[in-house]
Amino acid sequence: MNYLLEIKNLVKKYKQVVAVDGISFSVSEGTCFGLIGPNGAGKTTTIEVIEDIIPPTSGEILYKGKPRSSSFKQEVGIQFQHTALLSSLTLRETLKIFKSLYNKSADIEEIIDICNLREIQKRINDKISGGQKQRLMLALAMINKPELMFLDEPSTGLDPQARRNLWSIIHKIKEKGKTIILTTHYMEEAQRICDEIAIMDNGKIIAQGTPNQLIKKYCEEITIILPKDSIGFSMEQIPFRYLEINGKIEIKTSDINSCLNMLISKGTDLTELIVRSPNLENVYLNLTGKQLRD
Amino acid sequence: MSFKRLWAMFHARNLEFFRDWSALGWNFLFPFLIVAGFGMVFGGNDYTEYKVGVFPSQYDIIHSDQTDLPLRFAETRYIKFIGFKSFEDGIEKLKHHKIDFLVKAGSPSHEYWVSDSSPKGYIVEKIFKSTLLPNVKNIAEKKEIKGNEIRYIDWLFPGILAMNMMFSALWGVGYVVVRYRKMGVLKRLNATPLTAFEYLSSQVLSRIFILLFTLGVVWFGCDLVFHFKVAGSYFDLFIIFFTGGICLSAYGLVIAARGFSEEFTSGVVNFISWPMMFLSEVWFSLEGSPHWIKLIAKLFPLTHMLSAARKVMNDGATLSDVTPELAVLIFMTVLSIVVGAALFSWNK
Numbered sequence: 341m342n343y344l345l346e347i348k349n350l351v352k353k354y355k356q357v358v359a360v361d362g363i364s365f366s367v368s369e370g371t372c373f374g375l376i377g378p379n380g381a382g383k384t385t386t387i388e389v390i391e392d393i394i395p396p397t398s399g400e401i402l403y404k405g406k407p408r409s410s411s412f413k414q415e416v417g418i419q420f421q422h423t424a425l426l427s428s429l430t431l432r433e434t435l436k437i438f439k440s441l442y443n444k445s446a447d448i449e450e451i452i453d454i455c456n457l458r459e460i461q462k463r464i465n466d467k468i469s470g471g472q473k474q475r476l477m478l479a480l481a482m483i484n485k486p487e488l489m490f491l492d493e494p495s496t497g498l499d500p501q502a503r504r505n506l507w508s509i510i511h512k513i514k515e516k517g518k519t520i521i522l523t524t525h526y527m528e529e530a531q532r533i534c535d536e537i538a539i540m541d542n543g544k545i546i547a548q549g550t551p552n553q554l555i556k557k558y559c560e561e562i563t564i565i566l567p568k569d570s571i572g573f574s575m576e577q578i579p580f581r582y583l584e585i586n587g588k589i590e591i592k593t594s595d596i597n598s599c600l601n602m603l604i605s606k607g608t609d610l611t612e613l614i615v616r617s618p619n620l621e622n623v624y625l626n627l628t629g630k631q632l633r634d
Numbered sequence: 635m636s637f638k639r640l641w642a643m644f645h646a647r648n649l650e651f652f653r654d655w656s657a658l659g660w661n662f663l664f665p666f667l668i669v670a671g672f673g674m675v676f677g678g679n680d681y682t683e684y685k686v687g688v689f690p691s692q693y694d695i696i697h698s699d700q701t702d703l704p705l706r707f708a709e710t711r712y713i714k715f716i717g718f719k720s721f722e723d724g725i726e727k728l729k730h731h732k733i734d735f736l737v738k739a740g741s742p743s744h745e746y747w748v749s750d751s752s753p754k755g756y757i758v759e760k761i762f763k764s765t766l767l768p769n770v771k772n773i774a775e776k777k778e779i780k781g782n783e784i785r786y787i788d789w790l791f792p793g794i795l796a797m798n799m800m801f802s803a804l805w806g807v808g809y810v811v812v813r814y815r816k817m818g819v820l821k822r823l824n825a826t827p828l829t830a831f832e833y834l835s836s837q838v839l840s841r842i843f844i845l846l847f848t849l850g851v852v853w854f855g856c857d858l859v860f861h862f863k864v865a866g867s868y869f870d871l872f873i874i875f876f877t878g879g880i881c882l883s884a885y886g887l888v889i890a891a892r893g894f895s896e897e898f899t900s901g902v903v904n905f906i907s908w909p910m911m912f913l914s915e916v917w918f919s920l921e922g923s924p925h926w927i928k929l930i931a932k933l934f935p936l937t938h939m940l941s942a943a944r945k946v947m948n949d950g951a952t953l954s955d956v957t958p959e960l961a962v963l964i965f966m967t968v969l970s971i972v973v974g975a976a977l978f979s980w981n982k
Contacts, residue, residue: 393824
């Protein structure tokens with residue numbers, strides 16, 4: 341397999357805290373690799389070590405099969421989770437300034453169009469909305485025609501429209517064959533965008549695979565939801581796991597045909613039936629638990 | 635090192651500064667207001683050094699023809715006479731050092747009150763007593779100062795400019811870089827190929843450009859009003875201010891090298907700038923001060939820049955005459971840049 345990036349036994353320690361605990365993964369060229377996990381799982385630390393923003397404690401990071409050289413920063417584009425820009429500059433000036441920092445650069449007009457910045461290009465970058473700022477940050481991450489892009493929680497804090505707009509931009513970037521490493525808290529985002537996902541918790545990768553592989557492996561059961569009143573028999577009689585929540589019965593099954601046949605045979609009213617397929621969020625909660633993380 | 639990257643950051647910083655109208659205006663207005671203020675205070679005839687209370691009096695401010703105080707005392711320059719209705723009013727002000735001396739008008743024995751802990755009171759007492767003595771002529775021989783007299787404003791002006799440069803350099807480099815570190819701007823720049831040396835050089839060069847531009851505008855504006863006398867060469871003055879500006883900006887780099895707390899940084903900047911302002915002879919001479927104070931003053935670039943600037947402006951010195959000052963400034967610049975670059979951190 342031709343990997344663009346290989347991480348081997350990466351460790352990052354802060355005094356007593358082990359933020360990243362010996363993780364390994366590889367990212368193929370032209371794919372989108374997602375790192376998901378609760379707050380404090382070590383996602384941001386991991387990608388900041390790979391980005392060469394903070395030094396690793398130990399481990400190996402190979403880019404194109406070799407340790408990162410001084411040209412690494414010329415070839416990668418980075419969007420941080422929290423960052424700010426030089427103030428009092430317009431969006432267009434900011435793009436031009438950043439373009440000057442690289443040897444190779446993209447066409448500013450093309451970047452402006454891809455990131456939907458045309459109408460606000462003359463606005464001062466201190467005076468733009470959260471969604472516009474994220475689009476600018478994405479544009480800056482693309483300004484050097486990077487081969488590898490790091491997007492750290494790019495849609496955090498955005499409203500649903502802005503988030504979907506950002507997803508469509510990321511899809512355009514993917515279509516250009518760029519390799520992307522993305523962290524996110526939105527499982528829908530990870531499921532839509534990522535080709536491969538690693539779930540991190542307590543500095544370790546606890547599961548890895550394509551979204552479908554993870555769902556199949558860690559959350560095979562389908563959920564059937566019915567109002568309690570529509571079931572005219574005792575739930576003790578059914579051979580499936582179930583929960584009673586807010587006047588509704590949630591039946592968990594991996595064999596939906598058998599379950600539905602049984603409900604029909606017992607004369608159940610299926611008018612208000614809801615069938616929920618397993619998704620990445622179920623996988624995530626199954627693996628990391630439902631306890632609150634700060 | 636890439637000059638393209640250095641120029642990009644230099645350009646960006648200049649755009650930021652010149653678009654921040656409030657900061658820009660203040661950089662021009664502050665030195666002009668100080669020079670104008672001091673020019674009015676020290677240049678006019680209304681300057682007051684001592685305040686003498688007189689009671690009983692119906693006037694708030696007493697002129698020499700409105701009192702029966704000894705005429706030679708009442709006509710002494712730089713003393714303002716303030717009237718009080720009663721002794722109680724006057725003594726209250728004297729106790730709180732609102733006035734330096736209190737005298738009873740029309741008293742045959744010339745009764746007066748003075749605080750023994752007040753240096754100004756001590757001087758006024760001496761003046762008061764001397765004006766009561768018989769007028770003895772030729773008791774001392776007054777000689778005139780030969781050559782061009784240096785007006786106070788001409789002595790003060792380089793100090794005000796240098797002080798403005800110091801504040802602008804320390805805050806404009808030290809504080810701004812720390813604020814950028816805290817906000818994450820430096821982190822974003824660190825994700826690009828920009829090197830620390832390129833970034834720091836661009837900040838110093840941008841600050842120098844801003845300092846000299848501000849200096850030029852303030853000089854021109856103040857000169858229109860006060861008509862400064864420059865005995866030496868303008869080019870030599872430019873070289874001195876340029877070297878001093880680089881040195882002060884490099885000092886700012888040391889402050890900016892670490893830390894992300896704006897409060898802490900503002901404390902450090904104040905800790906450095908206030909002693910530098912007071913001990914670099916911006917406002918007053920250190921002649922007669924203890925040796926250790928003079929030694930501390932030598933650690934400050936402002937002292938050397940100001941010494942050289944005054945020599946050129948007031949005494950007509952040339953660059954070769956101020957070589958020691960320039961050499962110290964260059965040494966301090968190199969040292970500060972080396973220390974600042976070695977300690978510099980992009981991240982929190």
